[in-house]
Amino acid sequence: MDNKNIILENYYKEMGISEPVYQFCSRIEDSLKERFEEINQVAECNQMKVLKAMRDNRLSEACFSPTTGYGYNDIGRETLEKIYADVFGTEDALVRPQITCGTHALALALMSQLRPGDELLSPVGKPYDTLEEVIGIRTSNGSLAEYGISYRQVDLLEDGSFDWEGIEKALNDKTRMVTIQRSKGYASRPTLSVERIGQLISFIKERKPDVLCMVDNCYGEFVELSEPSQVGADLVVGSLIKNPGGGLAPIGGYLCGTRECIERAAYRLTSPGLGKEVGATLGLTSTLTQGLFLAPTVVKGALKGAIFAANIYEKLGYKVVPDGRESRHDIIQAVEFGDPDVMVAFCEGIQAAAPVDSFVRPEPWDMPGYDAKVIMAAGAFVSGSSIELSADGPMKEPYAVYFQGGLTWEHAKYGIMMSLQKIYETGKVNLVL
Numbered sequence: 001m002d003n004k005n006i007i008l009e010n011y012y013k014e015m016g017i018s019e020p021v022y023q024f025c026s027r028i029e030d031s032l033k034e035r036f037e038e039i040n041q042v043a044e045c046n047q048m049k050v051l052k053a054m055r056d057n058r059l060s061e062a063c064f065s066p067t068t069g070y071g072y073n074d075i076g077r078e079t080l081e082k083i084y085a086d087v088f089g090t091e092d093a094l095v096r097p098q099i100t101c102g103t104h105a106l107a108l109a110l111m112s113q114l115r116p117g118d119e120l121l122s123p124v125g126k127p128y129d130t131l132e133e134v135i136g137i138r139t140s141n142g143s144l145a146e147y148g149i150s151y152r153q154v155d156l157l158e159d160g161s162f163d164w165e166g167i168e169k170a171l172n173d174k175t176r177m178v179t180i181q182r183s184k185g186y187a188s189r190p191t192l193s194v195e196r197i198g199q200l201i202s203f204i205k206e207r208k209p210d211v212l213c214m215v216d217n218c219y220g221e222f223v224e225l226s227e228p229s230q231v232g233a234d235l236v237v238g239s240l241i242k243n244p245g246g247g248l249a250p251i252g253g254y255l256c257g258t259r260e261c262i263e264r265a266a267y268r269l270t271s272p273g274l275g276k277e278v279g280a281t282l283g284l285t286s287t288l289t290q291g292l293f294l295a296p297t298v299v300k301g302a303l304k305g306a307i308f309a310a311n312i313y314e315k316l317g318y319k320v321v322p323d324g325r326e327s328r329h330d331i332i333q334a335v336e337f338g339d340p341d342v343m344v345a346f347c348e349g350i351q352a353a354a355p356v357d358s359f360v361r362p363e364p365w366d367m368p369g370y371d372a373k374v375i376m377a378a379g380a381f382v383s384g385s386s387i388e389l390s391a392d393g394p395m396k397e398p399y400a401v402y403f404q405g406g407l408t409w410e411h412a413k414y415g416i417m418m419s420l421q422k423i424y425e426t427g428k429v430n431l432v433l
């Protein structure tokens with residue numbers, strides 16, 4: 001063993017990793033070399049894509065000057081939006097710190113495009129929890145339903161495929177917009193690849209060319225070589241405290257899409273007539289831009305972490321979604337532990353490995369809106385950031401943890417090793433390869 005390996009092993013030992021856990025994880029890591037090489041290549045392509053957009057749009061130091069008040073003629077904001085449009089292959093983009101989170105970005109996308117009497121269709125089943133109130137599936141103040149916008153949903157078939165017949169039937173004169181969630185989020189269905197999203201959009205547009213197709217792109221950015229906007233989506237939407245913020249963005253959301261869609265969204269975010277012309281950036285532009293620059297690399301680390309964990313926990317006999325070999329279309333990994341103690345131990349490990357709040361012990365708590373206690377592990381530089389290594393799950397059967405992120409592969413790796421260490425200490429796993 002060379003010197004570097006001894007030093008590394010000593011670090012792990014000093015930081016709580018026992019010999020059996022270290023050996024077990026090392027062997028899993030060794031088996032993933034080819035897989036990781038493919039991920040490196042995707043990241044390299046995406047890095048070039050981002051870099052090219054920055055050069056093509058003549059990003060300059062002057063772009064980083066803060067603006068205040070109305071923020072007229074903010075060249076940094078305008079340049080960043082052009083860069084996003086190029087990266088996502090769209091005519092225009094809206095990238096703003098005034099968009100407070102992913103849900104806000106999605107609500108903005110829906111509410112700006114739809115008018116009373118229109119109908120929204122989800123052809124991929126139930127949307128993300130927080131959108132239920134936006135749409136009015138659960139009654140809420142100011143929902144789309146309150147404005148006379150109806151909603152229809154076609155579930156995926158048992159095997160995860162699209163219900164083509166059902167979708168065809170659901171499209172009608174009122175259908176104005178289709179919402180497609182790329183990531184499985186906290187559902188058990190598979191995440192959609194960009195290719196499958198493209199097939200779905202083509203099918204819908206062949207039958208109703210004037211319908212607007214929006215993709216909830218959360219957790220999917222830079223996982224593949226292309227984005228849903230490059231296979232026909234009129235709008236792609238996401239959060240800057242997930243993938244595209246690269247861990248640096250302290251707030252924000254983005255919408256990329258056609259000129260018309262972005263204009264409607266900008267008129268809704270600020271005001272009719274003002275649109276994109278206002279919105280001071282308060283000095284955040286350099287951070288948002290640098291975050292985008294780092295995003296392909298950060299996503300690369302998070303993906304490796306997800307695959308590393310899938311292979312470790314699959315080897316130990318737990319159900320993992322996606323499994324250890326499947327191709328990836330987002331950065332989320334689910335592991336079903338079927339045992340509350342093991343689930344808690346997992347989260348304790350992720351927390352103990354965090355750079356921030358490593359000394360805190362996560363405990364299940366009654367979170368508003370959930371029917372079971374929820375446990376969360378997160379020790380993040382940006383509050384609530386889920387591109388940083390984080391895990392959570394409801395304390396009920398099948399005791400599944402969803403975890404994602406990791407600003408660097410090295411940290412994701414240590415976090416996962418620590419999760420296994422804590423589980424190992426419960427005596428409930430046997431580490432034989």
Ligand SMILES: *Cc1c(COP(=O)(O)O)cnc(C)c1O
Pocket residue numbers: 101102103104106128130181182183184185216218219239
């Ligand atoms: C995170 C997420 C959202 C909502 O984003 P918030 O920033 O938590 O409001 C919506 N859809 C999907 C698929 C997500 O992963």
